[in-house]
Amino acid sequence: MRSTRQELGQRSETVRRANLSAIVRTLHESGPQSRSDLVAHTGLTRSAIRVLVGELTAAGLASEDRAVRRGRPGRPSPEVSLVPDALPAVAFSIGVDSLSAAVIGLGGIVLGVVRIDRPRGHDGVNAIVDDLVGLLDRLPGGRPQSGSVVAVGVAVAGVVRSRDGLVEVAPNLGWSNVPFGALLADRLGWRVAVVVRNEADLGVLAEHRRGAAIGVDDVVYVHGEAGVGSGIIVDGRPLAGAAGYAGEIGHLPFVGQVRCRCGSVGCWETEVGGGALLARAGLPRDAGSEGLERVFAAAEAGDPAALQAIEATGRALGVGLGGLVNTFNPRMVVLGGFFGRLHQQARQVIWEELERHSLPAPRAMVRVVPAALGVDAPLLGAAEVALEPVLADPATRLGSRGSLVQLASA
Amino acid sequence: MRSTRQELGQRSETVRRANLSAIVRTLHESGPQSRSDLVAHTGLTRSAIRVLVGELTAAGLASEDRAVRRGRPGRPSPEVSLVPDALPAVAFSIGVDSLSAAVIGLGGIVLGVVRIDRPRGHDGVNAIVDDLVGLLDRLPGGRPQSGSVVAVGVAVAGVVRSRDGLVEVAPNLGWSNVPFGALLADRLGWRVAVVVRNEADLGVLAEHRRGAAIGVDDVVYVHGEAGVGSGIIVDGRPLAGAAGYAGEIGHLPFVGQVRCRCGSVGCWETEVGGGALLARAGLPRDAGSEGLERVFAAAEAGDPAALQAIEATGRALGVGLGGLVNTFNPRMVVLGGFFGRLHQQARQVIWEELERHSLPAPRAMVRVVPAALGVDAPLLGAAEVALEPVLADPATRLGSRGSLVQLASA
Numbered sequence: 127m128r129s130t131r132q133e134l135g136q137r138s139e140t141v142r143r144a145n146l147s148a149i150v151r152t153l154h155e156s157g158p159q160s161r162s163d164l165v166a167h168t169g170l171t172r173s174a175i176r177v178l179v180g181e182l183t184a185a186g187l188a189s190e191d192r193a194v195r196r197g198r199p200g201r202p203s204p205e206v207s208l209v210p211d212a213l214p215a216v217a218f219s220i221g222v223d224s225l226s227a228a229v230i231g232l233g234g235i236v237l238g239v240v241r242i243d244r245p246r247g248h249d250g251v252n253a254i255v256d257d258l259v260g261l262l263d264r265l266p267g268g269r270p271q272s273g274s275v276v277a278v279g280v281a282v283a284g285v286v287r288s289r290d291g292l293v294e295v296a297p298n299l300g301w302s303n304v305p306f307g308a309l310l311a312d313r314l315g316w317r318v319a320v321v322v323r324n325e326a327d328l329g330v331l332a333e334h335r336r337g338a339a340i341g342v343d344d345v346v347y348v349h350g351e352a353g354v355g356s357g358i359i360v361d362g363r364p365l366a367g368a369a370g371y372a373g374e375i376g377h378l379p380f381v382g383q384v385r386c387r388c389g390s391v392g393c394w395e396t397e398v399g400g401g402a403l404l405a406r407a408g409l410p411r412d413a414g415s416e417g418l419e420r421v422f423a424a425a426e427a428g429d430p431a432a433l434q435a436i437e438a439t440g441r442a443l444g445v446g447l448g449g450l451v452n453t454f455n456p457r458m459v460v461l462g463g464f465f466g467r468l469h470q471q472a473r474q475v476i477w478e479e480l481e482r483h484s485l486p487a488p489r490a491m492v493r494v495v496p497a498a499l500g501v502d503a504p505l506l507g508a509a510e511v512a513l514e515p516v517l518a519d520p521a522t523r524l525g526s527r528g529s530l531v532q533l534a535s536a
Numbered sequence: 537m538r539s540t541r542q543e544l545g546q547r548s549e550t551v552r553r554a555n556l557s558a559i560v561r562t563l564h565e566s567g568p569q570s571r572s573d574l575v576a577h578t579g580l581t582r583s584a585i586r587v588l589v590g591e592l593t594a595a596g597l598a599s600e601d602r603a604v605r606r607g608r609p610g611r612p613s614p615e616v617s618l619v620p621d622a623l624p625a626v627a628f629s630i631g632v633d634s635l636s637a638a639v640i641g642l643g644g645i646v647l648g649v650v651r652i653d654r655p656r657g658h659d660g661v662n663a664i665v666d667d668l669v670g671l672l673d674r675l676p677g678g679r680p681q682s683g684s685v686v687a688v689g690v691a692v693a694g695v696v697r698s699r700d701g702l703v704e705v706a707p708n709l710g711w712s713n714v715p716f717g718a719l720l721a722d723r724l725g726w727r728v729a730v731v732v733r734n735e736a737d738l739g740v741l742a743e744h745r746r747g748a749a750i751g752v753d754d755v756v757y758v759h760g761e762a763g764v765g766s767g768i769i770v771d772g773r774p775l776a777g778a779a780g781y782a783g784e785i786g787h788l789p790f791v792g793q794v795r796c797r798c799g800s801v802g803c804w805e806t807e808v809g810g811g812a813l814l815a816r817a818g819l820p821r822d823a824g825s826e827g828l829e830r831v832f833a834a835a836e837a838g839d840p841a842a843l844q845a846i847e848a849t850g851r852a853l854g855v856g857l858g859g860l861v862n863t864f865n866p867r868m869v870v871l872g873g874f875f876g877r878l879h880q881q882a883r884q885v886i887w888e889e890l891e892r893h894s895l896p897a898p899r900a901m902v903r904v905v906p907a908a909l910g911v912d913a914p915l916l917g918a919a920e921v922a923l924e925p926v927l928a929d930p931a932t933r934l935g936s937r938g939s940l941v942q943l944a945s946a
Contacts, residue, residue, distance in 0.1 A: 285898075294896070363771070368753070368866060372864050374898070377862040378863060379791070379893055381790075392791070393893075452788065453784065453788060455777020455781035456777065456778060482800055483789055484787070485695060487704040487779070488778075492778075
């Protein structure tokens with residue numbers, strides 16, 4: 127069982143890479159901190175932290191500052207932080223009414239973001255690829271240089287195969303079987319991975335890492351737009367299913383006989399989606415986020431029809447959430463999209479119905495809260511997923527630093 | 537970054553324990569195999585396998601036989617197998633109509649099992665503890681000696697807090713907040729851990745490890761009895777939720793206005809549970825498994841009312857399964873309890889409704905199959921959970937072997 131010198135060499139390189147990853151991941155997820163905090167967070171020795179932080183600093187990935195730490199006694203110790211623009215990702219989001227692009231660095235720092243309305247009916251795949259790539263020129267720092275961006279993440283309201291970014295179906299866009307990841311990668315020509323994911327899966331990832339659900343390991347994030355999406359965290363890890371299709375809880379069978387866009391009848395989405403709220407308020411089902419805005423504004427002004435529509439939709443939301451509490455036993459339900467707004471106005475009836483439709487034991491431990499990151503959650507989540515390979519092995523980036531061009535926008 | 541001699545010693549002991557665990561777990565999960573297979577399965581070197589298998593053999597936990605391996609060319613190589621009665625667990629199951637006990641060894645080998653009908657109304661906690669402990673005397677090998685059993689696992693049809701075996705609610709038993717794990721541990725007086733879990737969670741564990749879903753990492757197991765239970769495997773790991781209550785999919789909101797035993801209205805269980813099938817066939821809702829047997833027998837004999845009841849229940853099952861396919865994107869749905877029987881007779885309508893109520897992408901990759909282990913699945917699963925600490929660290933058992941008394945039943 128003795129090891130050869132070569133084996134030992136390979137092992138120590140493996141250990142070094144794993145330890146660099148632990149440090150970068152800690153700084154990325156928990157923010158700037160002293161070397162002592164890094165010792166506590168990573169379990170590495172003080173001397174290992176010193177050597178490895180030195181490597182990261184020399185490579186321009188981290189910096190150390192003698193920060194003044196307010197409210198703490200004693201001499202301030204230098205804080206290690208990641209350099210946000212060292213290895214930036216580009217994130218895109220294809221929303222129902224808008225398109226957005228952002229440059230996001232290590233630590234989840236948004237270096238620049240731009241959002242435009244999406245023209246109605248402007249759903250063709252090539253048109254959207256054009257629009258997204260065009261957005262890059264409108265970023266505050268200008269279009270990122272080829273070679274400066276380490277990865278691209280895209281959020282889509284659709285059923286996405288995680289392996290290759292094939293959009294199986296996206297009802298709001300009228301897409302089916304669109305190899306969006308490949309199309310966008312071709313068009314960008316950046317030779318970096320383009321990762322495409324369902325927007326609610328990305329939303330929950332961002333809320334879990336940087337939003338309402340930090341430190342919560344069992345989370346159900348339910349996102350209301352035209353349809354209903356969800357992202358679920360089970361024991362700290364995203365629920366993906368066999369191919370990344372999991373979480374389509376909008377299509378759980380529910381009361382009612384309304385035909386759903388998915389082809390089925392009586393899906394939960396037909397009772398709680400944006401269309402249902404709009405129809406209850408007497409507006410066309412496809413009045414979009416502008417229509418929803420009008421309903422909420424009318425309710426705030428005391429309009430009885432709007433108030434009733436909101437209450438009925440809140441009740442249907444609560445009933446379904448009860449079932450989800452029974453199914454997932456989450457610590458937290460996070461309401462995103464217009465459900466966050468609905469929660470402000472119909473908190474009581476949502477909870478009443480959740481209470482009637484859930485078992486006492488899991489209900490006693492769940493909190494229902496609005497999302498904290500708003501519309502940016504999917505963009506932030508897209509960057510998290512895109513940056514994952516960098517976090518898993520930052521060492522591969524140290525050698526190639528010379529070829530990385532700094533973003534001007536920082 | 538140099539290590540002290542003491543640190544190195546601690547590390548090598550940690551490595552040794554982890555490697556012993558890898559070997560025992562492989563033999564437990566994949567069965568007897570040659571040293572070469574162990575090399576392939578564990579990634580350990582041939583010499584490490586030799587040393588560690590030697591330790592396990594010397595301690596009486598494993599044995600090596602020059603087995604004749606049919607159908608393989610070349611000289612047969614010795615097979616390493618675990619000694620099933622070396623570290624046995626006792627498993628109990630509290631079913632709706634029956635109680636059972638088994639002694640189950642490493643490798644999932646059933647060394648003895650006994651089952652009795654549970655007298656109706658005999659639901660008091662103490663009476664059931666008495667009955668279970670009494671069952672031990674009726675085991676083929678007689679009551680296991682104190683000191684020979686390494687752990688106890690219990691399957692209950694109820695909502696169980698995994699941390700301490702508190703049964704929060706078990707509608708079929710009329711229990712709420714029963715500290716069953718502690719009561720049974722006291723009564724046995726064995727000074728070993730007593731692990732209590734939901735029977736469907738244990739059922740899926742057993743089906744995943746030794747039944748219909750071997751090697752399948754995303755599984756939804758749905759168990760029909762009086763109520764509906766489920767056990768779900770996500771990415772190879774059981775879905776527990778924040779406190780072990782997850783998987784109560786019988787209480788997903790569904791069509792219908794029947795009041796559920798949980799206090800809510802219109803739960804899925806009210807349409808697909810045993811009571812629903814019985815009522816559709818004109819029998820009392822509480823006619824139990826005998827009543828269900830009569831319905832299936834009548835259907836086999838061509839009785840139209842029974843056939844209709846089975847078809848209607850199969851349809852309601854298929855609708856709900858469609859929603860679960862959308863939610864979990866499983867590779868496999870395993871139907872246990874009377875749902876296995878229902879599947880035999882109503883396979884077509886179950887699939888028809890699943891097809892209507894699921895999205896094409898996840899539907900295309902799911903198979904619906906009956907459970908393979910029948911009524912023994914929860915018992916086998918209980919033993920798996922009970923034996924987990926032994927698998928995780930078999931080394932702790934090597935030192936204390938002297939105090940372990942062999943079971944007579946092997």
